[in-house]
Amino acid sequence: MATPGILAAVCIIYVVFLFAVAFAADRAARRGRGAWLRSPLVYTLSLSIYCTAWTFYGAVGFAARSGMEYVTIYLGPSLVMIGWWWTLRKMVRVGRSQRITSIADMISSRYGKSNLLAVCVTILAVIGTTPYIALQLQSVTLSFAAFSPPGPEGGRSVQSIAIYVALGLTVFTILFGTRNLDANERHHGVVIAIALEAVVKLLALLAVGIFVVWGLEGGLAATLERIDASPIGDFDVSGSRWTALTLLSAAAFLCLPRMFQVMVVENEDEGHLRTAAWAFPLYLMLISLFVVPIAAVGLELMPTGSNPDLYVLNLPLLAGQDGLAILSFLGGFSSATSMVIVAAIALSTMVSNHIVMPIWLRATGGAAMMSGDVRQVALLARRLSIGGVVMLGYLYFRLSGGGTALAAIGLVAFAGVAQFLPALMGGLVWRGATRNGALAGLGVGFALWVYCLFLPSFGAGVILPQHVFDAGLFGLTWLRPQALFWTGGMDPLVHAVMWSMGLNTAAFCIVSILGFPRPVERLQGAQFVNVFDHSQSPGSWTGGLGQSEDLLIMAQRIMGAAEAQELFTRAARRQGLSGYLPEPSPEFLEWLERRLSGSVGAATAHAMISQIVGRATVSVEDLLAVADETAQIMEYSSQLEAKSNEQARTARQLREVNEKLTQISVQKDGFLSQVSHELRTPMTSIRAFSEILRDGGLAPDELQKYATIIHGESLRLTRLLDDLLDLSVLESGQVVLNAQTGTLAEVLDRAVAATMGSVPTSLRILRDPGGEDVRLSTDMDRLAQVFINLIANARKYCDAPAPTLEVRAEVGEAEVVIDFVDNGTGIPLKDEALIFEKFSRLGQTRAPGAGLGLAICREIMHRLGGTISYLPGQGGAAFRVTLPHEAG
Amino acid sequence: MSVPAPEPPQPPGTRPVFVAHATYRHRRMRDAAALLPILGALLFALPLLWLGQNGGAARTSHVMIYVFAVWAGLVILSAVITRILGSGAAPQSATDDEGAADTRHS
Numbered sequence: 006m007a008t009p010g011i012l013a014a015v016c017i018i019y020v021v022f023l024f025a026v027a028f029a030a031d032r033a034a035r036r037g038r039g040a041w042l043r044s045p046l047v048y049t050l051s052l053s054i055y056c057t058a059w060t061f062y063g064a065v066g067f068a069a070r071s072g073m074e075y076v077t078i079y080l081g082p083s084l085v086m087i088g089w090w091w092t093l094r095k096m097v098r099v100g101r102s103q104r105i106t107s108i109a110d111m112i113s114s115r116y117g118k119s120n121l122l123a124v125c126v127t128i129l130a131v132i133g134t135t136p137y138i139a140l141q142l143q144s145v146t147l148s149f150a151a152f153s154p155p156g157p158e159g160g161r162s163v164q165s166i167a168i169y170v171a172l173g174l175t176v177f178t179i180l181f182g183t184r185n186l187d188a189n190e191r192h193h194g195v196v197i198a199i200a201l202e203a204v205v206k207l208l209a210l211l212a213v214g215i216f217v218v219w220g221l222e223g224g225l226a227a228t229l230e231r232i233d234a235s236p237i238g239d240f241d242v243s244g245s246r247w248t249a250l251t252l253l254s255a256a257a258f259l260c261l262p263r264m265f266q267v268m269v270v271e272n273e274d275e276g277h278l279r280t281a282a283w284a285f286p287l288y289l290m291l292i293s294l295f296v297v298p299i300a301a302v303g304l305e306l307m308p309t310g311s312n313p314d315l316y317v318l319n320l321p322l323l324a325g326q327d328g329l330a331i332l333s334f335l336g337g338f339s340s341a342t343s344m345v346i347v348a349a350i351a352l353s354t355m356v357s358n359h360i361v362m363p364i365w366l367r368a369t370g371g372a373a374m375m376s377g378d379v380r381q382v383a384l385l386a387r388r389l390s391i392g393g394v395v396m397l398g399y400l401y402f403r404l405s406g407g408g409t410a411l412a413a414i415g416l417v418a419f420a421g422v423a424q425f426l427p428a429l430m431g432g433l434v435w436r437g438a439t440r441n442g443a444l445a446g447l448g449v450g451f452a453l454w455v456y457c458l459f460l461p462s463f464g465a466g467v468i469l470p471q472h473v474f475d476a477g478l479f480g481l482t483w484l485r486p487q488a489l490f491w492t493g494g495m496d497p498l499v500h501a502v503m504w505s506m507g508l509n510t511a512a513f514c515i516v517s518i519l520g521f522p523r524p525v526e527r528l529q530g531a532q533f534v535n536v537f538d539h540s541q542s543p544g545s546w547t548g549g550l551g552q553s554e555d556l557l558i559m560a561q562r563i564m565g566a567a568e569a570q571e572l573f574t575r576a577a578r579r580q581g582l583s584g585y586l587p588e589p590s591p592e593f594l595e596w597l598e599r600r601l602s603g604s605v606g607a608a609t610a611h612a613m614i615s616q617i618v619g620r621a622t623v624s625v626e627d628l629l630a631v632a633d634e635t636a637q638i639m640e641y642s643s644q645l646e647a648k649s650n651e652q653a654r655t656a657r658q659l660r661e662v663n664e665k666l667t668q669i670s671v672q673k674d675g676f677l678s679q680v681s682h683e684l685r686t687p688m689t690s691i692r693a694f695s696e697i698l699r700d701g702g703l704a705p706d707e708l709q710k711y712a713t714i715i716h717g718e719s720l721r722l723t724r725l726l727d728d729l730l731d732l733s734v735l736e737s738g739q740v741v742l743n744a745q746t747g748t749l750a751e752v753l754d755r756a757v758a759a760t761m762g763s764v765p766t767s768l769r770i771l772r773d774p775g776g777e778d779v780r781l782s783t784d785m786d787r788l789a790q791v792f793i794n795l796i797a798n799a800r801k802y803c804d805a806p807a808p809t810l811e812v813r814a815e816v817g818e819a820e821v822v823i824d825f826v827d828n829g830t831g832i833p834l835k836d837e838a839l840i841f842e843k844f845s846r847l848g849q850t851r852a853p854g855a856g857l858g859l860a861i862c863r864e865i866m867h868r869l870g871g872t873i874s875y876l877p878g879q880g881g882a883a884f885r886v887t888l889p890h891e892a893g
Numbered sequence: 894m895s896v897p898a899p900e901p902p903q904p905p906g907t908r909p910v911f912v913a914h915a916t917y918r919h920r921r922m923r924d925a926a927a928l929l930p931i932l933g934a935l936l937f938a939l940p941l942l943w944l945g946q947n948g949g950a951a952r953t954s955h956v957m958i959y960v961f962a963v964w965a966g967l968v969i970l971s972a973v974i975t976r977i978l979g980s981g982a983a984p985q986s987a988t989d990d991e992g993a994a995d996t997r998h999s
Binding site for chain 1: 923926927929930931933934937938940941943950951952953954955956957958960961964965967968969971972975978979
């Protein structure tokens with residue numbers, strides 16, 4: 006007989022082996038090797054955490070109590086998997102494109118990144134999972150007890166097994182589950198260990214089954230006869246229970262946090278679903294194949310009163326097959342541990358991202374940006390949560406005393422998490438689903454689940470007193486927990502599932518229909534429901550004034566310095582910039598938000614980015630209102646197009662107007678952001694240096710230096726404001742022109758003197774005295790301003806080794822034409838259209854200036870009745886100024 | 894089981910009436926993939942209507958053999974359908990609802 010000592014040794018060897026495998030897989034993955042780690046087979050096997058100790062031990066117990074009914078628990082998931090085209094494909098796509106970290110994150114993301122919803126889902130998930138973890142610990146303890154000699158001493162030592170198992174699982178999960186912060190990254194070590202355990206439990210159950218059928222019974226035919234002769238020989242399953250259990254298991258398969266973790270979060274490749282679509286049902290089929298034979302034989306051979314949940318273990322022991330019994334024990338151990346590990350990872354991600362981190366961020370407030378390391382806090386939060394979740398399970402196990410039949414707890418937990426289904430599926434297929442609807446549905450469903458199923462599951466008189474069962478809450482007969490609204494005569498489970506799911510869905514739909522979602526919800530709704538249509542999402546950030554540096558500081562805190570810097574450099578390079586700081590374009594901000602949400606969850610990432618860029622930007626609501634209007638206009642014009650010719654013409658006009666408006670709006674936005682940018686740069690240095698001055702304690706020469714900088718920057722600011730003022734006066738047509746007379750030569754002399762006098766320069770100016778001798782009657786000061794600008798531009802930008810500017814004047818019939826041609830490289834063709842625009846500075850500018858000069862020139866010439874244009878093909882930059890030739 | 898995802902909104906007149914043979918076959922396979930779970934659910938519910946030989950309950954062993962046979966059949970069908978769907982033989986046209994490549998930059 007195998008003693009608990011041998012068993013413990015086998016256990017420890019097995020666990021060490023699992024650690025080694027997980028460690029090797031992690032290392033291989035980090036070195037980029039091990040493509041097999043990402044194979045569809047591993048994905049399929051990892052899905053098998055659906056089969057917990059409840060399957061391994063409980064399914065036989067279930068079958069021994071109610072025959073074929075146990076199979077519904079595996080039919081539901083099989084049908085979901087076979088129907089992957091309907092739901093799983095979409096869930097996985099959404100999960101990958103939105104970098105979802107957990108089911109709470111999925112639901113919160115869908116409903117406008119609402120953290121309230123995430124907190125609710127997290128709490129419900131913890132409540133629904135804790136009994137299940139307790140169940141796993143209980144099964145390990147029970148299976149140990151099966152090997153130990155009966156007696157009080159053995160019993161006590163076996164009780165302490167649970168705490169060792171809980172501790173070991175916590176260590177394993179923390180080691181391999183929180184290696185990297187980004188919960189969206191794959192936990193290769195964990196996944197491979199689970200896949201291995203999946204193989205062990207399948208082999209163990211098949212081995213016991215084969216031993217029972219061919220070893221104990223002597224063949225298939227004999228076994229079938231034995232089944233029909235046993236107490237479970239009649240197939241008297243109630244239709245409602247059969248259907249309800251199938252639906253319930255299908256719903257739980259989609260909603261269980263641990264299933265979501267392996268199915269969506271750990272998914273490497275959508276293509277893996279195609280393999281899992283048939284391989285996972287096959288796995289489920291194999292694992293439930295021998296359940297009824299084992300149950301029937303157990304009922305026959307085992308003494309009456311023995312626990313049917315342990316037939317898998319006790320039948321080999323009874324037959325003296327110690328090796329098989331140990332294998333069977335390892336199978337059950339594998340089932341229990343893999344479930345606890347994945348459930349702890351999934352729940353800890355939810356707890357730390359949606360409860361601990363938001364509280365921590367709020368508690369530290371702005372200080373979070375200044376000191377402390379968010380990364381460390383997040384990792385610590387996750388590790389503590391893992392410990393907390395496992396210990397909560399252990400406490401539940403100790404307090405509940407481990408008395409209830411295994412399968413009962415399992416179904417209660419299933420019904421609890423199934424409450425997520427309406428919000429989850431509704432959110433994926435119905436754009437009208439709202440956050441309030443989801444909250445209402447979850448609230449109603451969960452309350453009913455607690456009242457009708459969870460509390461009664463402890464038995465009458467434990468939590469709910471007997472009189473509540475008989476006469477209802479407050480003596481209201483329609484509030485009896487197992488006969489709500491006078492609907493008696495039903496199986497309690499079917500009753501609870503029907504009412505909780507039904508009213509959950511009803512509340513979800515009604516509140517959604519009556520309410521009006523916020524814009525973010527509508528945006529996310531469209532992205533989730535139409536995930537296959539558009540891979541690109543409409544921008545929700547406008548980052549004109551966002552500060553890349555602050556973003557970098559924040560990202561470093563979350564992701565770690567090296568990774569964040571690498572990320573930002575890459576983004577900057579993609580935008581064609583060098584250095585670490587990309588422009589905070591909407592695309593970049595949205596992309597960053599998604600990256601961060603992989604680490605801290607969607608709601609937190611959204612809040613953090615809006616803390617930095619949200620202040621000075623247009624709100625998402627505003628943008629969406631605009632987007633809605635534009636979308637409506639476009640829809641309208643496309644409808645018109647489909648009608649008669651005349652209407653089509655109207656539509657075309659509308660579209661043109663629309664385009665023009667859009668262009669104007671874009672120009673306006675560009676101008677505004679340029680102005681703010683230009684004003685901001687000098688302001689920033691003035692502010693910084695004046696702060697240094699204010700703080701005092703500087704040497705006199707430093708004082709001098711800083712004051713000079715401030716002075717210089719103020720001058721620059723003044724110049725810019727003057728230019729802007731000048732431009733706006735010119736543009737609005739309020740300028741007063743002083744008509745004077747003089748010769749062109751005089752004006753040019755003035756301009757040359759003004760530009761060349763102050764600064765030493767190598768620019769040589771070639772003049773044409775003959776042509777310049779022409780009298781003009783115009784505003785001489787303004788004209789000189791234009792010339793000064795053109796000469797100054799040549800001085801600044803002409804890049805020839807010996808820069809030369811040729812000024813040619815020609816008097817025509819009606820106008821005077823003055824050309825300014827230098828010998829530099831000129832302006833590229835594509836930029837010619839831009840140079841007269843405000844703030845257009847070409848390429849990497851070396852020279853200072855806001856890029857307003859040519860725009861002002863154009864406005865002046867317009868006012869003077871002339872033109873200024875760029876003259877291509879002159880071997881350098883060439884500008885042509887024409888003036889009306891009046892006085893002659 | 895949920896409602897199918899709605900077809901993406903298409904501007905009128907841009908969806909071709911006739912598609913290449915391979916594309917057509919590929920789309921019908923998608924329909925088959927979508928219908929398979931419904932077939933499975935119906936078949937699995939069938940034993941509830943069975944009667945035993947003497948008007949009593951059906952035998953557990955018969956139900957067991959039936960359920961596992963249906964199960965195996967579904968696995969095989971699912972494997973065949975997904976194999977065809979995954980072979981990528983179907984050219985993805987622009988109007989195909991899964992043709993949109995993920996162009997996001999992360």
